[in-house]
Amino acid sequence: MSVLPSGALGDLDPTSDRAVFRQIADQLREAIGRGRFREGEKLPSEAELVEHYGVSRMTVRNSFSILQGEGLVHAEHGKGVFVRPRPPVRRLASDRFARHHREQGRSAFLVEADAAGGRPAVDSLVVKEEKASPEVSARLGAVRRVLVRRRRYLLDGRPVEFAASYLPLDIARGTPIAEADPGPGGIYARLEELGHRLDHFDEEIRARMPSPDEVRTLRLAPGVPVIHLVRTAFDTDGRAVEVCDTVMAADAYVLAYQLPAT
Incomplete structure (x- = not known):
């Protein structure tokens, strides 16, 4: 019955x-x-x-x-x-890179995971120097080589995003940024300690279907798209100091924005 x-x-x-x-x-x-x-x-x-x-x-x-x-x-x-569960992580763009989080030694993902009540983790970490791609080079001001930090983020053991940060070698080489653990507050806190006070971030976001590699890396179910975000960080001198290329499981995030009306 x-x-x-x-x-x-x-x-x-x-x-x-x-x-x-x-x-x-x-x-x-x-x-x-x-x-x-x-x-x-x-x-x-x-x-x-x-x-x-x-x-x-x-x-x-x-x-x-x-x-x-x-x-x-x-x-x-x-x-x-x-x-399928609805998105557990609320990514508040207007707050995630606020300086007070860095001063408290908290990275953006840690702040978001805490708000979601989840257990954050990072794995698949690779830090190395390599030749910059044409797109990354253009965004960073025609640099030829970069320090790249690749990692995958997990919430309660589930992969939710992976990212690669590219930084000019003259800024990052021989600093804590080149270490596996850059310290409290992440690489943005270290950039500011090195004299590159952050001024603003430019982000480009699009949704698309994942590649086979992305399906495997994020363990995506059939039909789940990804959010592809490319962010460039600028210091107060107007220099681009980092490009971050991030791919997120679309079913794991809500992208929230607060925009002025004037």
């Missing part, structure tokens, strides 16, 4: 020209939107939906595939299909 929540799903419309598996996907999507199936909750099983709608298992699987492609649900082998 079906154990579907009462009223969670309706009936199929036999007069509709919309395919049956799409009708089922529509009803499941609507039920998720109404909160009948909450974040992390298991959806009705294939058997329950077969019984409820009087359709084949393949029809139900096609419905699940649509929702997975939209990033609304994810499947766990042998357990079922679950509603």
Whole structure:
């Protein structure tokens, strides 16, 4: 006997020209939107939906595939299909690089993870010198070589973003910035200690589908896009002192902004 929540799903419309598996996907999507199936909750099983709608298992699987492609649900082998949690990290652009965080020895990601109530971690750290790409060179003022810091960020053990910071060698070489652990407040605190007081940041943001490498690095489910952000940090002399290229799992973040009205 079906154990579907009462009223969670309706009936199929036999007069509709919309395919049956799409009708089922529509009803499941609507039920998720109404909160009948909450974040992390298991959806009705294939058997329950077969019984409820009087359709084949393949029809139900096609419905699940649509929702997975939209990033609304994810499947766990042998357990079922679950509603994907909504973004846990709120990235407040107007505050994340505030100087008072650096003075307290806290990096932007640590501040955001604390606000989300999660456990932050960094892995896959690589620090080395390399030739600057044409784009990075142009953003940093035609430098030829850079110090690059590559790392992946995790929240409660789940990868949520990875980033590469590029800094001119005449600034970063032989400083704590070139160490695996640059110290409290991160590389921005060290830049200011070296006399490069930060003035402003320019950011470019776009959404796109991930590459295969990005899918593996962030362990993305099918249908989940990424947010690609490139940030350039400038000091008070107008010099570009860092370019940070970041790729974020779109289902892990809310990008929040406060903009003046005048």
